[in-house]
Amino acid sequence: xxxxxxxxxxxxxxSMVINQSLVGAVLAAxxxxxxxxxxxxxxxxxxILDENFIDLRKETKARLEAVAATPxxxxxxxxxxxxxxDCLAIFEVLRKLGIRYFFYIGGNDSADTARIINEEAVKAxxxxxxxxxxxxxxxxxRENDHTPxxxxxxxxxxxxxxxxxxxxxxxxxxxxxxxxxxNAGFLTAASALARVDSDDGPHLIYLPERAFEEExxxxxxxxxxxxxxxxxxxxxxxxxxxxxxxxAAKFTKEVDSHGNVQLSGTGxxxxxxxxxxxxxxxxxxxxxxxxxxxxxSFPGIVSEVDxxxxxxxxxxxxxxxxxxxxxxGSVTIKRAKSKTYRVTYEIVPLRRVAKxxxxxxxxxxxxxxxxxxxxxLDYARPIVGPLPLGERFAQLKG
Amino acid sequence: xxxxxxxxxxxxxxSMVINQSLVGAVLAAxxxxxxxxxxxxxxxxxxILDENFIDLRKETKARLEAVAATPxxxxxxxxxxxxxxDCLAIFEVLRKLGIRYFFYIGGNDSADTARIINEEAVKAxxxxxxxxxxxxxxxxxRENDHTPxxxxxxxxxxxxxxxxxxxxxxxxxxxxxxxxxxNAGFLTAASALARVDSDDGPHLIYLPERAFEEExxxxxxxxxxxxxxxxxxxxxxxxxxxxxxxxAAKFTKEVDSHGNVQLSGTGxxxxxxxxxxxxxxxxxxxxxxxxxxxxxSFPGIVSEVDxxxxxxxxxxxxxxxxxxxxxxGSVTIKRAKSKTYRVTYEIVPLRRVAKxxxxxxxxxxxxxxxxxxxxxLDYARPIVGPLPLGERFAQLKG
Numbered sequence: 001x002x003x004x005x006x007x008x009x010x011x012x013x014x015s016m017v018i019n020q021s022l023v024g025a026v027l028a029a030x031x032x033x034x035x036x037x038x039x040x041x042x043x044x045x046x047x048i049l050d051e052n053f054i055d056l057r058k059e060t061k062a063r064l065e066a067v068a069a070t071p072x073x074x075x076x077x078x079x080x081x082x083x084x085x086d087c088l089a090i091f092e093v094l095r096k097l098g099i100r101y102f103f104y105i106g107g108n109d110s111a112d113t114a115r116i117i118n119e120e121a122v123k124a125x126x127x128x129x130x131x132x133x134x135x136x137x138x139x140x141x142r143e144n145d146h147t148p149x150x151x152x153x154x155x156x157x158x159x160x161x162x163x164x165x166x167x168x169x170x171x172x173x174x175x176x177x178x179x180x181x182x183n184a185g186f187l188t189a190a191s192a193l194a195r196v197d198s199d200d201g202p203h204l205i206y207l208p209e210r211a212f213e214e215e216x217x218x219x220x221x222x223x224x225x226x227x228x229x230x231x232x233x234x235x236x237x238x239x240x241x242x243x244x245x246x247x248a249a250k251f252t253k254e255v256d257s258h259g260n261v262q263l264s265g266t267g268x269x270x271x272x273x274x275x276x277x278x279x280x281x282x283x284x285x286x287x288x289x290x291x292x293x294x295x296x297s298f299p300g301i302v303s304e305v306d307x308x309x310x311x312x313x314x315x316x317x318x319x320x321x322x323x324x325x326x327x328x329g330s331v332t333i334k335r336a337k338s339k340t341y342r343v344t345y346e347i348v349p350l351r352r353v354a355k356x357x358x359x360x361x362x363x364x365x366x367x368x369x370x371x372x373x374x375x376x377l378d379y380a381r382p383i384v385g386p387l388p389l390g391e392r393f394a395q396l397k398g
Numbered sequence: 399x400x401x402x403x404x405x406x407x408x409x410x411x412x413s414m415v416i417n418q419s420l421v422g423a424v425l426a427a428x429x430x431x432x433x434x435x436x437x438x439x440x441x442x443x444x445x446i447l448d449e450n451f452i453d454l455r456k457e458t459k460a461r462l463e464a465v466a467a468t469p470x471x472x473x474x475x476x477x478x479x480x481x482x483x484d485c486l487a488i489f490e491v492l493r494k495l496g497i498r499y500f501f502y503i504g505g506n507d508s509a510d511t512a513r514i515i516n517e518e519a520v521k522a523x524x525x526x527x528x529x530x531x532x533x534x535x536x537x538x539x540r541e542n543d544h545t546p547x548x549x550x551x552x553x554x555x556x557x558x559x560x561x562x563x564x565x566x567x568x569x570x571x572x573x574x575x576x577x578x579x580x581n582a583g584f585l586t587a588a589s590a591l592a593r594v595d596s597d598d599g600p601h602l603i604y605l606p607e608r609a610f611e612e613e614x615x616x617x618x619x620x621x622x623x624x625x626x627x628x629x630x631x632x633x634x635x636x637x638x639x640x641x642x643x644x645x646a647a648k649f650t651k652e653v654d655s656h657g658n659v660q661l662s663g664t665g666x667x668x669x670x671x672x673x674x675x676x677x678x679x680x681x682x683x684x685x686x687x688x689x690x691x692x693x694x695s696f697p698g699i700v701s702e703v704d705x706x707x708x709x710x711x712x713x714x715x716x717x718x719x720x721x722x723x724x725x726x727g728s729v730t731i732k733r734a735k736s737k738t739y740r741v742t743y744e745i746v747p748l749r750r751v752a753k754x755x756x757x758x759x760x761x762x763x764x765x766x767x768x769x770x771x772x773x774x775l776d777y778a779r780p781i782v783g784p785l786p787l788g789e790r791f792a793q794l795k796g
Contacts, residue, residue, distance in 0.1 A: 010568075013569075014564070014565050014568050014569070040791075042793065042794055043568075054791055054793045054794075059791070063789060063791075066788065066789035067788070067789050067790060067791065069788060070564065070787075070788025070789055070790060071561045071564060071565075071788065072561065072564030072565045072567065072568050073568040074790055074791055074794065075791070075794065076567065076568045076569075076794050077568040077569050078569075079569070159696060159697050159698060160692050160696060162697055163469045163470060163691075163692065163695035163696045163697050164691055164692065164695060166412070166468065166469060166470030166695060167412050167469075167470045167691050167694070167695040169470065169474065170408075170412050170441075170470050170471040170474045170475040171411075171412070171474075171475050171476075171477070175691070266665060266668075266669055266672070266685070266686065267664060267665010267666065267668055267669055267686070267688055268665065268669060270664075270665055271664055271665055271666060274664070287664070287690075287691065288664065288665070289688065289690030289691055289692065290665050290687065290688065290690075291692070292685075292686075292687030292688075293561075293562055293565050293573070293685065293687055294558050294561065294562065294687065294689070294692070296565070297561035297562060297564060297565040298557060298558060298561045299557050299560055299561050299785075299786045299787060299788050300557055300699075300786040301698075387697075388697045388698040389468075389697060390464065390465070390467060390468025390469065390697050391461060391464035391465050391468055392465060392468060392472055393438070393452055393457070393461075393465065393472055393473070395440065395452045396440055396452075396472065396473065396474050
């Protein structure tokens with residue numbers, strides 16, 4: 001146990017529970033005599049470069065708990081990949097503050113930032129512990145059974161699609177819901193949790209893991225209209241054609257510093273799919289909604305399991321770094337092979353989580369590539385928790 | 399008190415609490431000895447024409463209560479204005495069933511349907527009581543202080559914009575949220591309830607009650623970026639130019655049988671506004687979300703006051719019709735002039751609620767036409783109820 005100051009920051013897209021991780025880490029640090037000052041950098045590594053800090057030790061427990069229960073990144077966020085020069089500038093600031101423990105909360109790009117900072121620190125002979133704390137609503141971090149943030153976003157998606165399916169049942173036609181998920185379909189797949197009865201939507205689910213073919217989509221919708229007289233479609237924003245080109249990329253050229261194309265914050269993909277259905281399926285009433293940023297930042301929609309685990313990954317990171325002298329790594333969630341749902345936490349090397357992402361396993365996707373399997377539902381349910389899906393009169397078919 | 403059977407149906411857009419009104423009416427009817435059979439027509443007047451009914455007397459109280467707490471229209475809905483021939487066909491069916499009490503739950507178009515059926519019934523010398531039970535998330539029914547459905551939709555909007563504002567605070571740039579509301583800005587205005595601190599968004603609110611000018615919008619966004627370094631905009635889907643042409647109407651020609659242009663279920667307006675901001679305000683990160691159908695059908699997001707009042711308008715309709723022999727009318731919500739929030743219910747002639755809608759009063763809109771006033775917030779808060787807005791660290795400005 002080495003004494004030193006700590007710095008924590010948040011990076012990438014916000015989530016409903018990313019502040020749980022922050023507060024988990026801060027409270028664990030406050031309880032640990034080896035940790036001196038607790039700095040929060042505002043807007044990730046940008047805040048370090050700008051020397052823009054909060055003294056988190058000064059925040060009361062009540063305030064911290066209130067912030068933990070609030071969505072979005074309370075320290076602000078950034079999408080910035082550090083260069084060699086950035087790292088040298090960062091180390092200058094960190095040395096000045098006497099930082100020995102560095103925690104970075106985020107997804108695969110943020111893990112990569114932690115990896116880069118760790119490697120550059122080794123080169124620069126700056127003895128600092130670099131820990132990545134996982135967060136992503138996409139659920140696409142490698143080495144993890146699932147990631148903090150996904151359970152709550154999945155809860156939002158399942159509730160939204162349930163309401164939407166009831167809405168579509170009332171007024172008919174085709175409804176297309178575009179759901180977040182750049183490379184992995186986990187969040188879109190969670191829409192399947194909205195089903196109660198066998199004729200409930202979503203009737204079709206399209207994921208980035210399977211090539212999206214327009215003709216096949218048109219046939220699927222036609223078949224669904226024939227069977228149910230209506231059709232609710234859940235589609236990932238990241239769906240791509242057989243060549244791997246995202247369908248949405250045809251509409252935008254905006255990329256961030258990690259090279260990611262903008263997929264969210266636009267209704268273009270939904271409108272394109274609606275146009276296809278109108279023209280080729282002969283359906284008059286076609287609507288599309290893009291759930292957008294609501295699914296990652298909606299106050300009051302939280303999976304209790306997700307919130308608890310998000311808190312714990314923050315605690316685990318601090319305990320590993322301070323009590324166990326782990327000098328770098330990423331906290332991961334492993335699922336115990338037991339009848340009842342149980343997880344354990346494990347520190348893995350940063351490079352095993354950084355940069356690359358994982359996709360939905362084949363066992364979670366049906367053969368036709370337009371739905372999920374029971375295995376996925378069994379996987380997802382304990383993480384997302386019981387849902388307020390309500391009831392309807394059995395007689396309303398259409 | 400005249401004995402007879404009753405028929406109830408739902409029409410127009412669903413809401414989070416429209417089933418409260420249905421169940422309120424059904425439970426009041428079940429408790430009333432004058433009411434015989436209780437038919438629910440599926441999909442509004444279409445269900446009468448198709449003779450597609452549910453026996454609501456057979457539904458258990460537990461099932462009815464569960465349905466009441468479920469969003470969307472449990473009997474299905476329709477957008478259909480009855481013709482003279484429709485009415486004759488409807489009366490034939492209703493006579494066969496011995497219907498003496500007819501209840502239609504919906505907005506201004508549904509009130510107009512009730513009015514038409516009533517007038518045609520008088521001409522046809524069919525003695526039937528026609529009651530309209532109010533519902534609209536738009537809050538635009540005349541004669542009402544507010545309408546069931548709005549409080550819960552407003553709650554969704556306020557929560558969504560709160561989360562979105564925190565999200566924008568974390569990552570910066572301009573965020574545009576497109577909110578439902580064809581002619582009235584009440585629902586978009588509710589986004590103002592998301593504010594906690596003086597620099598919280600939404601920073602700009604555009605309503606259909608004021609002409610939308612692109613130049614003015616661009617100047618507003620620029621000024622906001624200068625002041626706060628970021629900007630969250632709430633805009634109604636119904637915004638129109640000085641000639642009254644909806645901005646969204648430039649993208650679609652789809653109209654329903656009441657002559658309404660399709661505004662929802664497309665991201666086109668948000669994308670257009672985002673394009674304007676990118677090109678004319680020099681902001682790189684611009685995102686838009688269109689809240690779409692989620693804001694009227696999201697399970698679990700309910701204002702308690704709204705749910706209670708929605709229940710009560712159903713009860714009032716049945717009691718007026720059966721106990722007081724009111725033979726036609728629309729239930730309205732009046733607000734008592736008292737310090738604490740209190741409402742009363744009053745039956746008014748159908749034509750005073752039907753067809754035409756009301757707009758936001760001038761006192762609710764600021765002089766510049768890009769925000770709401772304190773008077774609006776005072777009006778809205780008791781109806782929407784306390785919100786889970788959370789807390790943030792004071793130091794995060796950007």
